[in-house]
Amino acid sequence: MAIExxxxxxxxxxxxxxxxxxxxxxxxxxxSIVDWWVINYDTLFYSVGLGLLSVFLLWLAARKATSxxxxxxxxxxxxxxxxxxxQAKGIIHSAESRLFVAPLALTVFVWIFFMNAMDxxxxxxxxxxxxxxxxDPHAYMRVVPTADLSATLGMSIGVLLLCLYYxxxxxxxxxxxxxxxxxxxxxxxxxxxxxxxxxxxEFLAKTISHGMRLFGNMYAGELVFMLIxxxxxxxxxxxxxxxxxxxxxxxxxxxAIFHILIILLQAFIFMMxxxxxxxxxxxxx
Amino acid sequence: xxxxxxxxxQLAVFLILGGFTMKFVWPPIVKALxxxxxxxxxxxxxxxxxxxxxxxxxxxxxxxxxxxxxxxxEIRANAERQAGEKVDEARTEAARIIAQAREAAQAEAGLxxxxxxxxxxxxxxxxxxxxxxxxxxxxxxxxxxxxxxxxLKQELQ
Numbered sequence: 001m002a003i004e005x006x007x008x009x010x011x012x013x014x015x016x017x018x019x020x021x022x023x024x025x026x027x028x029x030x031x032s033i034v035d036w037w038v039i040n041y042d043t044l045f046y047s048v049g050l051g052l053l054s055v056f057l058l059w060l061a062a063r064k065a066t067s068x069x070x071x072x073x074x075x076x077x078x079x080x081x082x083x084x085x086x087q088a089k090g091i092i093h094s095a096e097s098r099l100f101v102a103p104l105a106l107t108v109f110v111w112i113f114f115m116n117a118m119d120x121x122x123x124x125x126x127x128x129x130x131x132x133x134x135x136d137p138h139a140y141m142r143v144v145p146t147a148d149l150s151a152t153l154g155m156s157i158g159v160l161l162l163c164l165y166y167x168x169x170x171x172x173x174x175x176x177x178x179x180x181x182x183x184x185x186x187x188x189x190x191x192x193x194x195x196x197x198x199x200x201x202e203f204l205a206k207t208i209s210h211g212m213r214l215f216g217n218m219y220a221g222e223l224v225f226m227l228i229x230x231x232x233x234x235x236x237x238x239x240x241x242x243x244x245x246x247x248x249x250x251x252x253x254x255x256a257i258f259h260i261l262i263i264l265l266q267a268f269i270f271m272m273x274x275x276x277x278x279x280x281x282x283x284x285x
Numbered sequence: 286x287x288x289x290x291x292x293x294x295q296l297a298v299f300l301i302l303g304g305f306t307m308k309f310v311w312p313p314i315v316k317a318l319x320x321x322x323x324x325x326x327x328x329x330x331x332x333x334x335x336x337x338x339x340x341x342x343x344x345x346x347x348x349x350x351x352x353x354x355x356x357x358x359e360i361r362a363n364a365e366r367q368a369g370e371k372v373d374e375a376r377t378e379a380a381r382i383i384a385q386a387r388e389a390a391q392a393e394a395g396l397x398x399x400x401x402x403x404x405x406x407x408x409x410x411x412x413x414x415x416x417x418x419x420x421x422x423x424x425x426x427x428x429x430x431x432x433x434x435x436x437l438k439q440e441l442q
Contacts, residue, residue: 024289068321070317157292
């Protein structure tokens with residue numbers, strides 16, 4: 001598509017704008033920043049699909065798990081489980097909470113890794129197949145669910161809800177309310193509003209930075225892949241086009257290799273922060 | 286960079302997937318890991334025990350060997366001593382039998398010699414009488430000269 005469009009003449013701006021528009025229920029780009037009546041079908045499809053794939057793979061290993069000699073697949077899943085279990089043990093000191101939080105962290109790690117890894121597919125591959133399938137050359141499709149802010153904030157708000165739940169569960173409603181007004185500055189009544197404000201800001205900052213960090217990394221990564229694709233796409237209309245094609249190959253390879261690190265790192269960071277935030281909910285200030 | 290209802294659905298998916306993992310993935314794997322860790326620990330302990338058992342058995346075997354060797358030496362010494370006794374007994378018996386035989390032979394020989402001497406003496410007396418007869422050219426009356434003859438006999442003894 002990149003090549004066709006470049007030859008037919010859509011500007012780079014149009015190309016990128018097209019690629020950054022979700023397949024949603026209104027059929028066009030969402031105009032307002034927040035619109036609760038819009039649903040991104042592509043994000044949901046890929047995130048649910050990859051979520052099912054990741055729990056299916058984990059379940060495959062769990063189904064055949066024995067205490068005997070493990071196969072390679074079982075061994076690799078066990079390594080993941082051990083990694084997450086060790087981290088969870090170090091961060092969350094309640095064994096009862098770990099029963100849910102550690103598996104959740106494992107799921108999040110694998111799931112986000114798969115969602116990020118969609119970035120490594122050629123940027124035009126799945127959208128082009130979708131356009132062929134729907135016979136609509138302008139059909140929208142974005143394939144990286146973690147490059148959708150709604151998805152990442154959805155998950156970070158999930159973590160926030162768990163934090164609130166464990167705050168109440170561990171400290172009790174009264175205990176947590178007491179903490180909300182007396183920490184971090186002290187129990188003096190004059191400090192209550194300041195303390196409360198700080199707590200609210202802390203929760204907001206944690207949640208938004210948690211979701212934004214993943215979104216920003218993946219969105220930027222996707223954008224760079226699109227720019228590289230544009231460079232390759234422009235080679236047919238330029239006299240020095242062959243250099244652009246070579247540049248596409250070099251830049252695409254370099255960025256993809258670097259991106260392997262980013263997708264893994266971001267998945268790991270999201271998992272670790274999930275554990276850390278829930279761990280903080282278990283500890284008093 | 287827009288927010289929309291995808292957020293709530295993603296939130297629900299997030300919690301559901303976590304719940305699935307908690308229920309169907311985590312427990313069997315952790316159980317298998319714990320069991321394997323226990324198995325390995327048991328195996329290592331068993332190996333340790335087998336090693337100490339082996340050392341013990343080695344020590345016992347060496348002791349057994351030594352005591353067997355001692356016993357064998359004792360038995361051999363006993364056997365040698367008994368054999369020596371037997372040989373000594375046999376030797377004394379043999380010496381006794383030889384001495385007995387020699388005594389008997391000596392006694393027999395002495396008797397025979399005595400008899401021979403007696404016979405010889407008789408004959409010498411006869412010869413002497415005959416010689417004397419020839420010398421004296423006359424017969425000597427044995428009755429008359431019995432005393433003389435008896436004296437002679439006595440001297441010859």
